[in-house]
Amino acid sequence: MKYIGNFVDWIDEQHIIEHLASCQGDRTPVWQPDRWQGNPILEKFTEMARPGYSDNKFFFHQMNPKSREMQDFKFTLPDLPEKRTNVNWWFVMLYPGEFQAMHIDPQLTEVDNPVRYTMFLQDWEPGHIFVYDDKITVNYKAGDIFEWSDPMTVHGPANIGYHTRYTLQITMYD
Amino acid sequence: MKFIRNYKSWMEEQKIIEHLTSCNGERSPMWKPDFYKGHPLLEKFLELGRPGYSDNKFCFHYLGPDSPEMENFKFTLPSLPETRNNLNWWFVKLYPGEFQAIHVDPHLMEVKNLVRYTMFLQDWEPGHIFVYDDKFIANYKAGDMFEWSDPATPHGPANIGFSTRHTLQITMYD
Numbered sequence: 001m002k003y004i005g006n007f008v009d010w011i012d013e014q015h016i017i018e019h020l021a022s023c024q025g026d027r028t029p030v031w032q033p034d035r036w037q038g039n040p041i042l043e044k045f046t047e048m049a050r051p052g053y054s055d056n057k058f059f060f061h062q063m064n065p066k067s068r069e070m071q072d073f074k075f076t077l078p079d080l081p082e083k084r085t086n087v088n089w090w091f092v093m094l095y096p097g098e099f100q101a102m103h104i105d106p107q108l109t110e111v112d113n114p115v116r117y118t119m120f121l122q123d124w125e126p127g128h129i130f131v132y133d134d135k136i137t138v139n140y141k142a143g144d145i146f147e148w149s150d151p152m153t154v155h156g157p158a159n160i161g162y163h164t165r166y167t168l169q170i171t172m173y174d
Numbered sequence: 175m176k177f178i179r180n181y182k183s184w185m186e187e188q189k190i191i192e193h194l195t196s197c198n199g200e201r202s203p204m205w206k207p208d209f210y211k212g213h214p215l216l217e218k219f220l221e222l223g224r225p226g227y228s229d230n231k232f233c234f235h236y237l238g239p240d241s242p243e244m245e246n247f248k249f250t251l252p253s254l255p256e257t258r259n260n261l262n263w264w265f266v267k268l269y270p271g272e273f274q275a276i277h278v279d280p281h282l283m284e285v286k287n288l289v290r291y292t293m294f295l296q297d298w299e300p301g302h303i304f305v306y307d308d309k310f311i312a313n314y315k316a317g318d319m320f321e322w323s324d325p326a327t328p329h330g331p332a333n334i335g336f337s338t339r340h341t342l343q344i345t346m347y348d
Contacts (some may be wrong), residue, residue: 030271048336052270096226096275097204099334102301126328127276129303134312136305154300156334160273162222 001132001146007078007119008143014075017121017142020166023069025061025093030101039106041152049101060098064090077170078145082115084172091121092157094165099158102131108151111173119145119168127161175306175320181252181293182317188249191295191316194340197243199235199267204275215280215326223275234272238264251344252319256289258346265295266331268339273332276305282325285347293319293342301335 011017031053036046063070077089092100108114118130120140130137132148132155140146148155159165185191205227210220237244251263266274282288292304294314304311306322306329314320322329333339 049270052336052338058271096223097232097273099271099273099332101270101334101336124308126305126308127330129305129332131300131303131310131334134298134300136303136310138308138310156301158273158303158332158334160275160305160330160332162226162275 001135001137001148004081004117004145004147006141006143007145008141010078011121011143016075016168017166019073019075020063020091020093020121021164023063023093025063025069025091026067027059028062029056030058030060030099031056041104041106045103053101058099060100061093061095062090063093078119080117080145080170080172082172084113084115085174086111086172088171090169092165092167092169094157094159096159096162096164100156102154102156104154105151108171108173114149114151114171114173115147116149116151117145117147117170119143119170121166121168122163125161125163127159128165129158129160131156131158175309175311175322178255178291178319178321180315180317181319182315184252185295185317190249190342191340193247193249194237194265194267194295195338197237197267199237199243199265200241201233202236203230204232204234204273205230213280215278219277227275232273234274235267235269236264237267252293254291254344254346256346258287258289259348260285261344261346263342263344266341266343268331268333270333270336270338273303274330276328276330278328279325282345282347287348288323288325289321289346290323290325291319291321291344293317293344295340295342296337299335299337299339301333302339303332303334305330305332
């Protein structure tokens with residue numbers, strides 16, 4: 001992962017944390033077999049995950065442009081170092097105990113010039129975990145943005161701490 | 175954490191993995207308010223954990239000397255570099271999605287000459303997590319044993335991978 005810069009001023013100006021903390025988020029199952037189809041590698045991950053996750057006990061929360069709780073919240077994305085024709089964004093809200101199982105994003109190998117960013121919206125706390133390959137990201141500050149543009153690198157976030165963990169995810173491509 | 179040595183031959187001789195994979199383990203709730211009493215630090219963690227964990231959605235699994243599934247399994251602990259008058263052991267079995275919230279072990283601060291070991295019983299897999307302070311242990315091999323004898327350091331394991339994660343925990347003191 002490549003550190004890009006700190007955007008804490010953007011978080012403050014746009015009142016991002018105030019809004020997220022006032023929302024519940026969209027409850028999303030960890031096991032999403034429909035989403036993990038159409039690509040041989042995703043289908044392999046579906047089969048790997050089936051024994052542990054297909055009973056659908058586990059959920060995480062997220063908010064994207066279609067989320068009901070985002071409809072009346074107007075904000076401008078931060079000014080990023082790269083530009084692309086298409087931009088997707090979503091906030092991930094992990095309540096204590098929530099996670100996304102390790103996965104890859106091979107759909108991003110099918111687009112031109114993908115760039116993927118994660119912005120951490122709070123200072124790091126013990127138990128706030130982002131695993132990328134065989135590393136975790138720690139001791140970051142609110143507003144730190146990292147680029148991690150290899151969608152085939154296995155990754156996953158978890159929250160085994162005590163406060164809800166908020167991040168902003170941005171993918172861009174031509 | 176300090177690497178001690180690899181005990182894979184001990185694991186194989188004692189048929190540890192064969193036994194653990196044949197057991198369900200004992201289901202232990204994540205939220206154990208009775209366990210978190212009697213020490214100011216534990217009570218602080220109890221209050222930290224109440225908002226996120228007191229609905230008891232989460233659990234993990236373990237096997238200790240008193241577990242019914244261990245009664246007919248006779249094995250000898252490995253020969254360790256240190257010896258003490260008192261020794262406790264237990265296996266932690268984390269099914270996919272299970273974890274223990276970040277915590278400290280202040281009850282171990284009150285004993286003399288504490289030594290604590292963790293033996294990883296499988297080669298590391300993505301999603302098998304052990305966080306100790308701001309460190310993450312990856313790429314270990316089955317049988318690798320580490321010493322980490324400061325009970326005041328926040329730590330916690332999690333499994334956001336696809337196969338059950340097995341470890342052996344040993345604490346010793348005078």
